[in-house]
Amino acid sequence: MRWLNDQRHFKPNKTQFALTQKGSAGVFHFVKPHIFEVDLHDASLRTKVPELDALFHSTELLQVLASHLPHYELQFGTSDRTLKLQRNAGHGGCFPCHYDNPGAPNKRKLTCLLYLNEGWTEGDGGEVQLFPFLQPPVTVAPKMDRVVLFQSDWMLHRVLPSHAERYVLTIWLDGAKVNAPEDSQLRLTQSDLADWFGFLDRLRRSPVQRLLSRGVYEEEYYESLMQCMQSTATEGCVELHETHLENVKRNAPLYNFIQRLRDVRAMTNEDPVYVK
Incomplete structure (x- = not known):
């Protein structure tokens, strides 16, 4: 990886922000400061490091993983997986x-991180911080x-600011049944309300939570955007985040439901986890 960096093969990483305004969906891209990557779908780069070409295939x-997680129906084609090398140059990069899968047509089901930091x-810094929905965060x-x-x-999840050079190999594996229509629609029935704790448990293990997370984790999104973008395009990112929240607040039933979920999260008595 250091050789690829010395040869200037790493390219700036971008963050993607999806937003629906006036009924039409838009996608905005921002370059992350101090974050660089190599996409191993580029065969010309893979052939420069035979070990990476072998890993890709x-x-x-x-x-x-398929033997232990058969219900994920992981796919085996080279087009059904993505491998990227990532370099964080430090300086607070995060x-x-x-x-990792924000919605259709993305088919990613499983994320695998391999850290390479002697x-x-x-x-x-540079820890990955996971947010199991409505539960205490886990920092690794x-x-x-x-x-x-x-x-x-x-x-x-997010990556906390790194104060030293940091390398990671990320592998994303596609699944056969990802982003079905029911994964992108929030439907709350009377039976859900009657079995509130059962509903919360299902929501914790459902992609539907993606529709709610910006409201439930409003402060974490804001803080991590400010940390990530530093002085570069911060205003644009924050404006898009705030516009999303304003759209949510205009939908009174949705906003009230999110407030109820925020209350659930606030009532947890478990401590955050740090894996050293």
Whole structure:
């Protein structure tokens, strides 16, 4: 990875912000300061490092994961997986709160992170922080050879500011049944209200939470956007975030429901988890 960086093959990473205004959906892109990546779908780059080309075509990881997670129906074609090398140059580089699969037509089901940071020490930063819906956050240190797995379509997460150079290999694996129509529609029935705690448990394990997370985690989104963008295009990101929240507030039933979920989150008595 250092050789690829020395040869200037890493390109700036961009963050994507989807927003619906006046009934029409739009997507905005912002360059993240200090974050760079190599997409291994680029065959000309893979061939420069034979080990990476072999990894790209290997199905060993897929076979193991598919045997333990058959209900995900992971796909085996090279077009059904994405591999990226990422370099964080430090200087506070980080990622805002996001889902790796924000919605259709994306088919990502599983995210695999492999950290490649020799000599990482507490204080270097760059931890991934996971937000299991309505539950305490889980923060994981990016130590050498550590692997982190989570569901791409229902695990909100961010990367905390890094104060040292940080490398990671990310693999996204597609599933056969991802982003079905019911995954992008919030339907709250009387039976859901009657079994409130059962409904919350289902929501924690459902992609539907993506429709609610910007309101439920309003402060975390705002903080992570400010940290990520630093002085670069901060106003544009914050404006889009605030516009989304304004759209939510105009829908009184949805806004009231989000407030109820925020209350649920505030009442948790469990402590945040830090994996050293």
